[in-house]
Amino acid sequence: MTATVIDGKAFAAGLRDQIAAHVARLKQDHDVTPGLAVILVGDDPASDVYVSHKHKATVAVGMESFEYRLPADTTEAALFELIDKLNADPAVHGILCQFPVPDHLDERRTVARIDPGKDVDGLSVTNAGLLSTGGPALVSCTPLGCLMLLRDQIGDMTGKNAVVIGRSNLFGKPMAQLLLQANCTVTIAHSRTQNIEALCRGADILVAAVGRAEMVQGDWVKPGAVVIDVGITRVAHPEKEGKTKLLGDVHFQSAADVAGAITPVPGGVGPMTIACLLANTVTACCRAHGLDAPEGLTA
Numbered sequence: 001m002t003a004t005v006i007d008g009k010a011f012a013a014g015l016r017d018q019i020a021a022h023v024a025r026l027k028q029d030h031d032v033t034p035g036l037a038v039i040l041v042g043d044d045p046a047s048d049v050y051v052s053h054k055h056k057a058t059v060a061v062g063m064e065s066f067e068y069r070l071p072a073d074t075t076e077a078a079l080f081e082l083i084d085k086l087n088a089d090p091a092v093h094g095i096l097c098q099f100p101v102p103d104h105l106d107e108r109r110t111v112a113r114i115d116p117g118k119d120v121d122g123l124s125v126t127n128a129g130l131l132s133t134g135g136p137a138l139v140s141c142t143p144l145g146c147l148m149l150l151r152d153q154i155g156d157m158t159g160k161n162a163v164v165i166g167r168s169n170l171f172g173k174p175m176a177q178l179l180l181q182a183n184c185t186v187t188i189a190h191s192r193t194q195n196i197e198a199l200c201r202g203a204d205i206l207v208a209a210v211g212r213a214e215m216v217q218g219d220w221v222k223p224g225a226v227v228i229d230v231g232i233t234r235v236a237h238p239e240k241e242g243k244t245k246l247l248g249d250v251h252f253q254s255a256a257d258v259a260g261a262i263t264p265v266p267g268g269v270g271p272m273t274i275a276c277l278l279a280n281t282v283t284a285c286c287r288a289h290g291l292d293a294p295e296g297l298t299a
Contacts, residue, residue, distance in 0.1 A: 003227070003259040006149055012271035015148070019278050020061040022294045026285065027062070034285035035064035036094040036120065036277070037086045041079065041105065042072035047098045054096070057274050063281060066092060072102050079105065080113050087115040093288055094120035094281035117287065120280040122174065131177045131299075136287065138280050139299045143175040145272025146207060146228050147182070147299060153226055153261050154205070158183040163200050165189045165216070165249070166209035171230060175207055178299055196220075208249035218254025227255055227262040230269050 026032045036058050040051045051067065058065040068082060079097075086092045095118045097110050111119065116126035122140035130137035139147075150157065162184040166172035172188060179186045184205065189196050191210075200206055200220040208216050209230035221227060231249030238245075248265030256262050263269055279297040286293045 003256040004153075004261040005256070006153060006228075006261055006263045006268060008145075008149060008263060008268040009271045011149060011152065012145075012275040015272075015275045016057070016061055016278065018294075018296060019275070019282055022282050022297070023062040026282075026291075030289065030291065032285060032289055033062070033064050033091075034094070034281050035066060035092045036096070036281045037066040037068065037089075037092045039068045039070065039079070039082065039095070039097045041070045041074050041097070041101045044100065047100070051098055054274055054277065057278060058281075061278055063278065064091065074102075074105075076105055076109070079110065083110070083113045087118065090288075092118065093285035094118055094277075096121050096277070118284055120277055120284055122280065123170070128169070128174070131174055134181065137299070138284060139178065140170060140174045141273045141276040141280065142171055142230065142269060143178055144276045144279070144299060146175060146230065146269055147178045148276070148296075149228065149263065149269070149272065150182075150205060150226060157205070160184045160204040161202055162186045162205040162207070163189055163203035164207045164209070165196070165200070166207075166211075166230075168209070171209045175209070179205070179207075181299065210249055212249055213247040214249070214251040216250040216255065218251060218256075218258050221255050221258045223258050224260040225258075227259045228269065229263050229265050232265060232270070 038051050038054055055065045055067055086095050095114045099107055111123045116124045119127055119138055122138045127137045162179045164172050164176050167188050167190045176186045176188050189199055197220045201222050203225055205226050207228040211231050213233040229248035229250040233247045234244045235247055237243040246266050283293040283298055
């Protein structure tokens, strides 16, 4: 068996087209333009690239993009003053503070300062609680993207056995909650799990998010399973001196020989994250104006 390779890049492009159409309708029917504010503290090069990508993607779908670049020595008081201003601004529907922030700032306190209704990263304890109790949460972008890929690949997931490797607040826990909502039977595996290989072999849906390159081998995969690889590890390229390559948590070739479908690294889950950030901003905008969030953009 050779697995279907799930093209996250193509799916994300289609999702952005849907979002652009929803944005155009909001403008035409309600005179409302979704707005996303991104805050960058300091001059981390990788963060600067991510913020630039988010700005371009936001503008490309017709939304308002607000960028705030603050010096590395910005105090917590100054950062919170800006967040409070954005919380109160009706033109801003989503707020994101790019992490990591400088060491003197606390990420949890920063997330907690953002209005949960504008927390388009889905990181606040309020949104985590809403997700776990079936409320109208804004869901962390990468798990939401994985759910969309799974829906597209499988359709109705009722009764499927799902294993999520990884228990982080950012991904593992919300991913498990989303799969529960989709009526899967869900197991969370982690570094202390015993007989993890055998556990994975029983999974119809296997989601790996531990950050250990090629940990999941082909003989961990149930024949025909759908494998979602969230891991990204940069390693030295074996054939090109001075170059690097990206590896996922799954050994792609051996798993692809067994699985029914699998996401590659790169080009699988990664492109979905910014697309889902845009989707969350549209959802937040609709909720702020008492409108139903468009189908297909939410969990």
